[in-house]
Amino acid sequence: MPTLSDIADDVGVSTMTVSRALADKPGVASDTRHRVLESAKRLGYTVNLEGRAPVKEQTQKIGVLVNNVGSEYSGEIIDGISNILDVANYDIVIFNPFKMRRSPNEYVVEVCQYAIDGLLIAAANRLQPQSVEYLEQAIRQHFPVVFIDQRVAGSTVPYVTAQNRQGAYDATRYLIQLGHRRIGFILGPHTESPSGERLDGYRDALAQNGIAQDDQLVKNGDFTRQGGYAAALLLLSMDEPPTAIFASNDPMAFGVYKAVQQSGKRIPEDISVIGFDDIALSADIHPPLTTVRQPLREMGRVGAQMLLDMLRARDEPPVAVMELRTSLILRDSCAPLR
Amino acid sequence: MPTLSDIADDVGVSTMTVSRALADKPGVASDTRHRVLESAKRLGYTVNLEGRAPVKEQTQKIGVLVNNVGSEYSGEIIDGISNILDVANYDIVIFNPFKMRRSPNEYVVEVCQYAIDGLLIAAANRLQPQSVEYLEQAIRQHFPVVFIDQRVAGSTVPYVTAQNRQGAYDATRYLIQLGHRRIGFILGPHTESPSGERLDGYRDALAQNGIAQDDQLVKNGDFTRQGGYAAALLLLSMDEPPTAIFASNDPMAFGVYKAVQQSGKRIPEDISVIGFDDIALSADIHPPLTTVRQPLREMGRVGAQMLLDMLRARDEPPVAVMELRTSLILRDSCAPLR
DNA sequence: TTGTATGCGTTATCAC
DNA sequence: GTGATAACGCATACAA
Numbered sequence: 001m002p003t004l005s006d007i008a009d010d011v012g013v014s015t016m017t018v019s020r021a022l023a024d025k026p027g028v029a030s031d032t033r034h035r036v037l038e039s040a041k042r043l044g045y046t047v048n049l050e051g052r053a054p055v056k057e058q059t060q061k062i063g064v065l066v067n068n069v070g071s072e073y074s075g076e077i078i079d080g081i082s083n084i085l086d087v088a089n090y091d092i093v094i095f096n097p098f099k100m101r102r103s104p105n106e107y108v109v110e111v112c113q114y115a116i117d118g119l120l121i122a123a124a125n126r127l128q129p130q131s132v133e134y135l136e137q138a139i140r141q142h143f144p145v146v147f148i149d150q151r152v153a154g155s156t157v158p159y160v161t162a163q164n165r166q167g168a169y170d171a172t173r174y175l176i177q178l179g180h181r182r183i184g185f186i187l188g189p190h191t192e193s194p195s196g197e198r199l200d201g202y203r204d205a206l207a208q209n210g211i212a213q214d215d216q217l218v219k220n221g222d223f224t225r226q227g228g229y230a231a232a233l234l235l236l237s238m239d240e241p242p243t244a245i246f247a248s249n250d251p252m253a254f255g256v257y258k259a260v261q262q263s264g265k266r267i268p269e270d271i272s273v274i275g276f277d278d279i280a281l282s283a284d285i286h287p288p289l290t291t292v293r294q295p296l297r298e299m300g301r302v303g304a305q306m307l308l309d310m311l312r313a314r315d316e317p318p319v320a321v322m323e324l325r326t327s328l329i330l331r332d333s334c335a336p337l338r
Numbered sequence: 339m340p341t342l343s344d345i346a347d348d349v350g351v352s353t354m355t356v357s358r359a360l361a362d363k364p365g366v367a368s369d370t371r372h373r374v375l376e377s378a379k380r381l382g383y384t385v386n387l388e389g390r391a392p393v394k395e396q397t398q399k400i401g402v403l404v405n406n407v408g409s410e411y412s413g414e415i416i417d418g419i420s421n422i423l424d425v426a427n428y429d430i431v432i433f434n435p436f437k438m439r440r441s442p443n444e445y446v447v448e449v450c451q452y453a454i455d456g457l458l459i460a461a462a463n464r465l466q467p468q469s470v471e472y473l474e475q476a477i478r479q480h481f482p483v484v485f486i487d488q489r490v491a492g493s494t495v496p497y498v499t500a501q502n503r504q505g506a507y508d509a510t511r512y513l514i515q516l517g518h519r520r521i522g523f524i525l526g527p528h529t530e531s532p533s534g535e536r537l538d539g540y541r542d543a544l545a546q547n548g549i550a551q552d553d554q555l556v557k558n559g560d561f562t563r564q565g566g567y568a569a570a571l572l573l574l575s576m577d578e579p580p581t582a583i584f585a586s587n588d589p590m591a592f593g594v595y596k597a598v599q600q601s602g603k604r605i606p607e608d609i610s611v612i613g614f615d616d617i618a619l620s621a622d623i624h625p626p627l628t629t630v631r632q633p634l635r636e637m638g639r640v641g642a643q644m645l646l647d648m649l650r651a652r653d654e655p656p657v658a659v660m661e662l663r664t665s666l667i668l669r670d671s672c673a674p675l676r
Numbered sequence: 677t678t679g680t681a682t683g684c685g686t687t688a689t690c691a692c
Numbered sequence: 693g694t695g696a697t698a699a700c701g702c703a704t705a706c707a708a
Contacts, residue, residue: 002479016679028677028678029677044475047702048700050388050701051703053388054388069413070407070410070416071408071413078434091433091448092433093431094407094433113384137382138339138382225618229622284593285592286599341686342686352695355693357685358687389686390685391700392686392700393687394687
């Protein structure tokens with residue numbers, strides 16, 4: 001690709017004059033400027049940002065690490081991030097490490113080396129201590145990092161998350177109020193912090209209402225439809241199956257829908273289903289899903305704003321934690337126990 | 339962030355020795371190497387890729403431009419791209435321009451300036467002629483670009499796409515074979531090339547079976563659930579509503595489901611629905627969606643492979659066009675006309 | 677208005 | 693085994 005000096009040679013001026021002309025800076029004769037622009041167009045010149053970055057020491061780009069770009073979950077978070085960063089004149093570069101060759105841990109380091117001014121890490125499952133340590137060091141060196149929807153115990157990396165425990169408590173209590181006593185629970189992966197928090201909320205509600213814990217009713221899942229489907233099959237085939245199922249995220253609830261519908265039962269008449277997320281699809285499927293809304297867009301926005309604050313006030317200690325409220329969205333997938 | 343010379347000062351050697359030691363290259367005393375590595379670790383050093391890129395002139399990164407990171411459609415294409423690029427030792431950087439501040443056209447130029455060795459453009463709707471022209475120039479300057487699922491008339495940019503017309507023809511003929519005569523069609527955005535091709539296939543099938551075109555039955559859509567829902571409401575409220583609806587992608591078919599279910603009608607007993615894509619969700623919703631499968635992962639793989647070929651054989655003319663076959667996936671959303 | 681010198685962080689080359 | 697020098701593409705500071 002052509003460079004500044006190619007144009008300089010072409011026009012017969014110095015690279016500096018070319019640089020000024022292209023950057024639309026004052027101090028270039030309008031005749032010279034025209035000749036430069038014409039030459040640049042003819043040669044097909046575009047800046048090489050790699051050359052500019054080391055000089056300017058900022059790229060106006062923020063990296064975003066997600067683990068599944070094809071999910072509405074990620075899409076909504078990224079949307080929220082865009083909202084804020086657009087206004088602040090930052091671009092977004094998305095890295096999708098968890099489907100990639102490298103281990104997530106190496107990848108975190110690599111991403112930080114990239115031409116970005118800061119990093120947002122969404123749903124950073126499987127992050128090992130050494131990676132977290134590396135991130136903390138990066139922050140000390142004024143490279144801002146923020147976790148979104150991920151709490152890392154004992155770490156100083158700032159994060160924004162939802163009130164998972166409270167949300168799960170609310171959902172479970174709602175089912176109990178409808179008369180349900182045998183409530184199945186489908187876990188998320190144990191590597192993600194919200195999973196355990198939601199389980200805690202579920203248990204809180206059972207305990208507070210004098211319902212004995214039955215570990216048979218808690219099945220492993222992985223936050224995917226397939227995982228929810230598999231777990232639901234297990235629950236439905238129990239000797240004494242649950243009358244309600246709490247899937248700890250919405251995609252797993254869709255998997256539950258599939259299993260229930262295949263079994264010939266109806267939602268909510270025969271079995272109540274409740275989810276967690278409130279992604280857009282949840283309102284559109286049939287029957288519309290009752291779920292715990294966590295403000296994914298808002299989490300993206302808040303995370304981005306925290307990052308910008310760290311970027312602007314380099315020496316002040318960053319806001320460490322933001323917990324956003326959840327709310328129970330009542331739709332048509334739950335009914336009183338018959 | 340610390341640099342090579344910080345370590346050099348710390349250890350008391352030259353930057354060159356540090357560079358060699360960190361790159362694991364021969365010609366460094368093992369004692370020196372150890373001291374360098376120790377210092378690097380202590381200081382929290384990581385390479386600055388922006389400094390390396392201008393020297394090496396390649397970054398082992400490929401850019402991917404998509405317009406909706408939250409869709410299964412994009413997710414599956416990106417997945418296919420990963421499959422190929424992982425093996426070839428390239429990383430993927432995803433740009434999500436169409437939700438961003440800049441116009442897509444400026445953005446295309448900007449992305450090319452970024453630290454990437456090539457660019458895959460998926461579903462590049464709204465690309466104006468000047469952008470396409472820019473991309474063609476970039477290709478001439480050995481910066482490889484490939485379109486995925488996008489055909490640009492009169493352009494020399496290589497692309498991979500599906501046989502949209504044939505696929506839509508097959509779907510429509512299937513409905514006709516089931517006895518349907520009034521078949522609604524929901525368009526994609528006119529800015530995307532597959533939209534028109536699918537409409538053509540639909541019309542081909544009607545014409546070949548002696549069914550008169552009724553433009554009332556063709557409604558605008560935008561490849562989103564909401565768009566499909568709105569279009570379906572229009573179709574269902576017609577004086578003589580269609581007995582089958584062909585949504586030209588799967589998300590719009592889900593929108594049709596919602597409208598039909600709200601109207602109290604049943605799929606497929608009262609109305610048949612057929613989609614186009616075969617994203618994973620289509621098999622999981624109720625009833626499972628009959629749809630035209632286009633191999634999205636395969637399109638990602640093929641596009642990535644075309645890019646690698648261009649990268650490797652810089653002077654040979656690239657493969658211009660790849661068209662992948664579609665296939666009709668029969669599930670439970672279509673039934674014979676009663 | 678234009679050009680020169682210098683530097684960013686890294687690596688290749690060629691000395692020693 | 694190690695280091696000085698130059699180079700990548702660009703921009704800042706200063707000189708002409």
